[in-house]
Amino acid sequence: MITIKDMADMLGISTTTVSNVIHGKTSEVSQKTVEKVEKLLKEYDYVPNNSARSLTQKCSKIIGVSLKGRKDQYDNIIADPFFSVLLGAIESEIRSRGYFMMIYTSDDISELIRNILTWNVDGLILLGILHDDFVKIKSRYKNPIVLIDSYAPRDIMNYVNVGLDDEKGAYEMTLHLLDRGHRRIAFLADNMEGVDYIRYIGHQKALAKYGLKADSKDLLIIRPGTAEREASMEELFYLSRNYTVFMCCSDYWAALLMSYFSDRGVRIPEDLSFTGFDDVLLSRIIRPALTTVRQDPAKRGRLAVNTLIKMIQEEEIPEWDVKLPIELVVRDSVKTISAYGSYSQENDMSGSCNDGNADE
């Protein structure tokens, strides 16, 4: 590997001059020298040493990305169909902006903190971080942070939340289900922190609009971890007879449960309806195609990166808590229960209008 010093020696000039040419500070260097240096740069295909650069400057040009959340059958979060799309968008945007990406998926927050400090990363994108972990990171790491799918406390500074209108998403989905006659709705969440909590609020509000009250026993938490997965699905299978629809907080779980249940003789949506969240490719491929809430993960990833880089470059950030729009996507996984009649104006079915009566 050729260095600046090598080239300076070859041309009989100082390293400063070579460095200036590399950085385009050509106003300080004579035209003749610029040409000599540029010729050599091309000839040897000079590549700067970024370790040396980040040592003298305060910035490393590295953006750290941490993922935490749902795991697949290999205990692997990157394989999650939603996270992987988001991650891909983040990676390509980071690269095209001239930065480098380092990924951490560890559950060990101390390890994450050590990693970001040891490389002095310029900024951090945290996916699905929990509140306590976020506070821990903030206490040690002072550079800008962008959150995605996380609970965003107002009392901490120098970060931005790039979120969705989660509340509205769950609200509209719940309304859709009520509209189609569903009253026994199970709400399936990964945990009760972060976005799932916000979605649950939307769910409650929609129920309230129909004069119904959310019952905590209808809030089903999917236990994470590979070992518990089978047990969790079996338990949900047992509980499913109490409901007409499973409203899931991710397409991933909806699809997984749909295949598990249909293997056990449950007809979908005749016996049990399903809805998801995210609108990943999967939800279009499975049959019945999944009714879900669409977001644009590619756009979201790009926005997260560009916001972070703005913060790194100390530009003004207009919004502290961005809420990207969502869209209800109706497909075939929700049955219309005519016994309850129709509750929506645009629905073509005519029926009774016993609005607001719980069925239990």
Next chain:
Amino acid sequence: MITIKDMADMLGISTTTVSNVIHGKTSEVSQKTVEKVEKLLKEYDYVPNNSARSLTQKCSKIIGVSLKGRKDQYDNIIADPFFSVLLGAIESEIRSRGYFMMIYTSDDISELIRNILTWNVDGLILLGILHDDFVKIKSRYKNPIVLIDSYAPRDIMNYVNVGLDDEKGAYEMTLHLLDRGHRRIAFLADNMEGVDYIRYIGHQKALAKYGLKADSKDLLIIRPGTAEREASMEELFYLSRNYTVFMCCSDYWAALLMSYFSDRGVRIPEDLSFTGFDDVLLSRIIRPALTTVRQDPAKRGRLAVNTLIKMIQEEEIPEWDVKLPIELVVRDSVKTISAYGSYSQENDMSGSCNDGNADE
């Protein structure tokens, strides 16, 4: 951020002594000094600066991972269900071995080379790299390389291929199809370099065993890129009437085509059978469940990382070209065509034994 020098000054000792304690060279340091230093290390939660480390030592503790291949609807390769599982396994193994991962998904090989040189990464894992690009990388980058799903030329040194028994996989799958009476088999590949080529050889050999000859018109290449996707699927839909089965080189494409086709009235497997490759979660979730070739991506990722680290640490590598075992997984996406009878001994159907007659 506290540095070694800060701590040395605080204790009135030299940086060398502090450095020795950090590296566990306690034989050279008095017990008393060790205790003093360790107390300070804990108190300030010292984290070394890796840029400075990689500057003095030849190693950066970074492993580069490059992905190239199938893209999803967002032109995103990380979202590919197979690559993402592999990537997740690679990430967690790299991390648990004390290394750091940097990802590159760019199609621009010059950019990739600049990136790995600028960080002086200790080793490289290349997924789905094409031959010419590999040669280019090799000409500039001299550290160890591990290939996954790539064509592995014998005349280049200092790399290991962590592959599958791709030929056997395609061979067994083709035999299975022939066994079930299929004669009009389309072979769908992403490209004709790398693993798909090797799989095609297995396919040809299986056909030959039945006295059949592979026809190049039955080799269908799926055009990559988002823009061409729809056109490519439509073209395949048009061609599908010539075949009884689509033998795909990935579950991803099989699942995608199955949903596209069934939306257009094709009954699967009655009208057209499908097979995949990889056995990703998707293939268990879709209906009909996909007959495919199983590999263990988590194991493969771990093996790739551990092999690379062995090479970095200059240990002996036993094998140059590892071929991990595969397994045929028969599910519901392949119809048995009784008109042709059975060709296998273990098949319970009795029928004619016109072994080796092509049907066209």
Next chain:
DNA sequence: GCCATATCTTTGATCGTTATCATATAACAC
């Protein structure tokens, strides 16, 4: 007291790059 050995500690150079400051040269005005 002298030397040898073992144990502990420091000095100073190094990695590749960048920033600050100083210096050299040239051009021009008076």
Next chain:
DNA sequence: GTGTTATATGATAACGATCAAAGATATGGC
């Protein structure tokens, strides 16, 4: 010729960690 400015270039010291080699101190033998 002197002073002023502009332009071009160089010397040097960081950045934080590591390492080889040299120096310092303690211990023991005779």
